[in-house]
Amino acid sequence: MTSWAWLGLSIATEIGATLALRSSHGFTRPVPVALLVAGYGVAFYSLSRALAGIPLSTAYAIWSAAGTAVIATIGIVAFGESRSVLKLVSLFFAVVAIAGLRFG
Numbered sequence: 001m002t003s004w005a006w007l008g009l010s011i012a013t014e015i016g017a018t019l020a021l022r023s024s025h026g027f028t029r030p031v032p033v034a035l036l037v038a039g040y041g042v043a044f045y046s047l048s049r050a051l052a053g054i055p056l057s058t059a060y061a062i063w064s065a066a067g068t069a070v071i072a073t074i075g076i077v078a079f080g081e082s083r084s085v086l087k088l089v090s091l092f093f094a095v096v097a098i099a100g101l102r103f104g
Helices: 003-023 030-050 056-079 085-103
Strands: none
Touching: 003 030, 003 056, 030 056, 056 085
């Protein structure tokens, strides 16, 4: 796999683990807890593999911004979280920043 594919896998599993964290209800439900532990494990392993070809500053910035943007979007769309103009503009700029880091 390429470093960028490892980074993509890392982002996807971090998002899945974060959703499992929400479903764990304070670590009281064993299946979501197992999923979040495994998901974060795969996420960090994949991130470490991505670092073989992507500078740390770029990889971590994309990893954290992409995960944040996707989780915030899922929160708005699926969980009915607030969608203020400031939040939507901030998400837009997060996506722009991710593109700038990837292609800049």
